[in-house]
Amino acid sequence: MTAMFAPRGSHEEIEEGAVFQPKFDRDGLIGAIVTDAKGVVLMFAHMNAEALAATIETGVAHFYSRSRAKLWKKGESSGHEMTVEELRVDCDQDALWLKVRVAGTGAACHTGRKSCFYRAVEGGAAGATRLRPVDDARLFDPKAVYKG
Template sequence: MTDSPPRFATRGDHESIETGTAFAPKFDADGLIVAIAVDADDGEVLMVAHMNAEALARTIESGEGWFWSRSRRKLWKKGEESGNVLAIDDIRVDCDQDAILLKARIAGSGVACHQGYRSCFYRSVPTGVAPTPETALAFDQAMRRVERKS
């Protein structure tokens, strides 16, 4: 078995990471980086997931969203089962290169969330009161696009 060439630059010093042109993503101790997908037109947050180096490389190469499932411990392509593929328009990295921002469009029914909502952020947490174990989330039903299949 031969070693594959490095996909990303080696991380340099603080200055080069934050102001240089080398793409040197900082993966965490589990080999993951946070990826935030937003609608390319209106900036609405669609989903947050994690990528390993393979998922990030496949996303860059294919122009479609690939991620690492922490619960299933496997690589997955957004929309491979639902048809709601995440088509990437632009990929951004934050200042210290430890988060990825995907400006994207959702193919298929336009649903990012497996629960049938446009965005995975379809519930809100009440503010202005101390949280308790009884704190209830509020659903934004306007985000519901399709009924979830059982």
């Protein structure tokens, strides 16, 4: 990958300038919110510099898997590749927003659902908080897609 990122500049350059100066955390990661074109939140993931560069250069979403400690192209196993329609950065350039088109069934979650956010948190007494399914229909069977 050849994309290089500018070093962090002044407060004004970061917030008002035209130069992309992403702020990676101490682990070398930046958070990425992923939505479809309609703005439905599909997932949240992390990117390192390599994943961000690959995403910019290819137009396909790449992320960094903290659990596997490696770069991964979204959809490489499932076929539900994400084509990036627009990539935005927040005001202080420490969070990203990817607007994507999802190939195949349109499911972004490895559980087979459209979104990774398929449960709502419902309050209760301490220790009694519950999760309520919301838009939790499966669009594919993960056991059939992720073999091994």
